Amino acid sequence: MAEGGGDQVPRAVFFRLFPSIAVPMFLAAVDQTIVATALPAIAADLGQVERVPWVVVSFLIATSVSAPIYGRLGDAYGRRRMLLGALAMLLVGSVLCAFAQSIETLSAARAIQGFGGGGLMTLSQALIGETIPPRQRGRFQGYLAAIFLCASTIGPLLGGLLAENFGWRSVFLVNLPLGVLAVLLALRLEKGRAPGGRFGAVLDLPGVAMFAVAAPAALLGLESLRHPTSSHLITAAVLLPLSVVLVWLLLKWEARVTAPLLPIALLRKPAVWMADGLALCHGATMISLIAFLPFYLQVVRGATPAESGLILLPMTGGIAVGALIAGRIMSRTGGLMTLPSVGMSCFALGLFGLAVALPVVPTNWLPVWFAVLSPMLGTVMPAVQTTVQMAAGGAQLGAAASSVALARSLGAAVGAALTGTILFAAAALIAGPGGMAAVVTLLESGPAGAATLSEQALAVARVDLASAFRVALAAIGSYAAIAAVLAWRNPQRRVE
Known part of the structure; x- marks a missing residue:
């Protein structure tokens, strides 16, 4: 089964392991994009x-918060057990989402979903690293990346179809049959041996507390910057410095404790922190595009939810194809960072070009544009996972997997919040106080809101929002450009 060198992976091991982690990974990934x-x-x-x-x-x-927690607990109490617990939490969160009656309760239920989803992603990656020889990990990480990105591909399309035909609550209820299948497959995994130990000794509880406050503080601070009022600016002025101080204290604390939440010694290695930084920028780029393109397509270009999902399909499908091809090339050649170095450079240039040309690009050409660019975005995750696992060694696979999952999730969260802040700020500057009201109406109610506006106000609001989105698209391009720099500078270029 091996190609290009490396130990062969028995087929029996592959068919027992891979489906059992692929479905949980798919479930966690689809929940990032289906909404x-x-x-x-x-x-x-x-x-x-x-x-x-x-x-x-x-x-x-x-x-972001749960990824390192599950990495530590999986090493201590067994990955199969923790995988089942993460699945249970995600399913409970899905039911609560379906019955939410306000944005606040829906967001809280989504957080419960996320605490399960972070575990599924971390534990899936650690199980691959535990079982697959290093030279073959690129190929299998490509498979996992393809599963992750196929979920991203199906997510927007499925979400649009469900919301349009059965209401938005069905978007969350669809998780239930998939979750039952994931549980049944996870039960097939071997229990494995885990050292166990006292919970407080295994998990760095002060570190968890500091990180659990720092991440939301940073994101709430970014969200407050969207609003030009003095109260929101004061909130941002308090929360953003608080998050910086908490991160500084967290890093100081983690360097001293015996069982740190974050693997500081591992993160000091240039190959690791550059790979994790690459994953962070990759997550920011991908999730920002998936989260904000549907808004643009529906409120500016007049697409339906299902049509916007179809327009995104070539982009997310191309990422999955790129991941599969990159994984196979890595296994054959042993090269690690060449593909993401070139790929992210091309992707950044493509986004900058689209930001400039967007007003003259017809809607039916957008899928073509992203179909050409998106395989470049798929080159990242196989290289990142293999690089970090090689640097970590067998004793720290859980820490390695959690560092990548944390970086990707944190990048996605910060990227989505920062892009939203830039979009709203640009819209406010371009539209002015009077025009912003029409833009908000259009964003809030879509076609229904458009019907309440005069023809002139609607046309002006769409032009203003289109201009603001070009600014946001250029910001997303900058995330990809930073990723390219980190890929070019990473010293770990090959796997033997």
């Missing part, structure tokens, strides 16, 4: 358009 095309419907039903992005961001915050 994207349903957000306008959620906003129209529950209102509070300025808080609607938190339906996405709360999930991402929770995955």
Whole structure:
């Protein structure tokens, strides 16, 4: 089964292990993106358009916080047991989401989902690293990345179809049959031996507390910057420095404790922190596009939720294809960072070009544009996971997997919040106080809101929002550009 060198992976091991982690990974990944095309419907039903992005961001915050926790607990108490616990939490959160009656309760339920989803992603990656020889990990990480990205592909389309035909609540109920299948498959995994130990000794509880406050403080501070009022600016001025101080204290604390939440010694290695930084920027780029493109397509270009999902399909499908191809090339050649170095450079240039050309690009050409660019975005995750696992060695696979999952989730959360802040700020500057009201109406209610505006006000609001989105698209391009720099500078270029 091996190609290009490396130990062979027995087929029996592959067929027992891979389906058992692929379905949980798919379930966690689809929940990141399935709500994207349903957000306008959620906003129209529950209102509070300025808080609607938190339906996405709360999930991402929770995955960021939970990823390192599950890495530590999986090493101590067994990954199979923790995988089942994460599945249970995600399913409970899905039911609560389906019955939420406000944006606040929906965001809280999404956080519960995220606490489960972060575990599924971390534990899946650690199980691959535990079983698969290093040279073959690129190939299998490509498979996992393809599963993750296929879920991202199906998510927006499925979310749009469900919201349009059965209401937005069905977006969360669809998790239940998938979750039952994931539980049955996870039960097939071997229990394995785990050292166990006292919970407080295994898990760095002060570190968890500091991190659990620092991440939301940073994101709430960014969200406050969207609003030009003095109260919101004061909130941002308090929360953003608080988050910086807490991160500094967390790093100082983690360097001293015997069982740190964050693997500081591992993160000091240039190959690791550059790979994790690459994962962070990759998450910011991908999730920002998936979260904000549907809004643009529906409120500016007049697409339906289902149509916007179809337009995104070539982009997310191309990422999955790129991940599969990159994983196979890595296994054959042993090269690690060359593909993401070139890929992210091309992707950044493509986004900058689209930001400039967007007003003259027809809607039916957008899928073509992203189909050409998106395989470049798929080159990242196989290289990142293999690089970090090689640097960590067998004794720290859980820490390695959690560092990548944390970086990707944190990048997605910060990227989505920062992009939303830039979008709203640009819209406010371009539209002015009077025009912003029409833009908010259009964002809040979609076609229904458009019907309440005069023809002239609607046309002006769409032009203003289109200009603001070009600014946001350039910001997303900058995330990809930073990722390219980190990939070019990473010293770990090959795997033997």
